[in-house]
Amino acid sequence: MISHGVVRARRLISDQAAQAGVPNWCLAELSGRLCELLSLSAATESSALLTAATHLIAEAQRCAEPVAWICAASALFFPPDLESNGVDLQALTILRVADAQAAAQAADQLLRSGCFGLLVIDLSAVETKIGDAVLARLKGLVRTHQATVLFLCSAAESDRSALGSMVSFRACARSRVISAGRFALEIEVTRDKRRGTPWRWTETCNGPPGMS
Numbered sequence: 001m002i003s004h005g006v007v008r009a010r011r012l013i014s015d016q017a018a019q020a021g022v023p024n025w026c027l028a029e030l031s032g033r034l035c036e037l038l039s040l041s042a043a044t045e046s047s048a049l050l051t052a053a054t055h056l057i058a059e060a061q062r063c064a065e066p067v068a069w070i071c072a073a074s075a076l077f078f079p080p081d082l083e084s085n086g087v088d089l090q091a092l093t094i095l096r097v098a099d100a101q102a103a104a105q106a107a108d109q110l111l112r113s114g115c116f117g118l119l120v121i122d123l124s125a126v127e128t129k130i131g132d133a134v135l136a137r138l139k140g141l142v143r144t145h146q147a148t149v150l151f152l153c154s155a156a157e158s159d160r161s162a163l164g165s166m167v168s169f170r171a172c173a174r175s176r177v178i179s180a181g182r183f184a185l186e187i188e189v190t191r192d193k194r195r196g197t198p199w200r201w202t203e204t205c206n207g208p209p210g211m212s
Contacts, residue, residue: 023192025056031148032143033149034139036161037153038155038170039152049124053120056120056148057082061086062086068119070119072125100126100129101134107138107149111149121152128163169192170189173186182205187202
């Protein structure tokens with residue numbers, strides 16, 4: 001229970017979003033929203049999805065917000081990669097489900113608890129079919145609890161949505177090698193109902209050992 005006068009981190013994050021000037025890949029941009037991050041199904045783009053999600057997970061945990069990773073019929077991430085980027089694996093809730101519908105049902109239950117600040121739903125290895133009614137219910141829950149739901153999806157084209165018009169934020173993630181062991185994570189935002197215009201965000205990252 002939250003004591004009177006105490007403001008939760010996710011509420012502060014939401015307030016920051018309203019005041020943010022320069023767009024950034026962070027929870028302040030995504031709080032209270034259904035978000036879709038696309039890849040082009042190539043290995044480098046799949047890695048970019050994981051890197052982008054890891055960035056948000058580490059930030060949420062620094063704010064003491066519980067995080068859940070829901071994985072639909074795909075191989076799980078390599079745990080040491082997340083740990084090396086500041087993720088507390090012992091504090092990360094992981095659920096493995098059969099398909100996109102089961103992932104949405106799990107997300108519904110977790111959001112209703114009001115406990116989770118961030119849900120990452122990996123649908124990159126399954127056919128993404130979630131009805132608008134289900135997405136509308138999730139949308140209402142993230143607004144109520146000022147949580148963030150990030151869907152990781154694959155698409156044949158970078159601007160093709162897997163989830164349709166119910167998401168308020170859509171972007172494509174790519175990685176570009178800069179030098180041995182270093183790469184640029186590029187996120188191109190094509191739909192942002194809060195800001196109203198597309199934008200792009202880039203960050204230089206260190207790759208895992210052996211990356212060339």
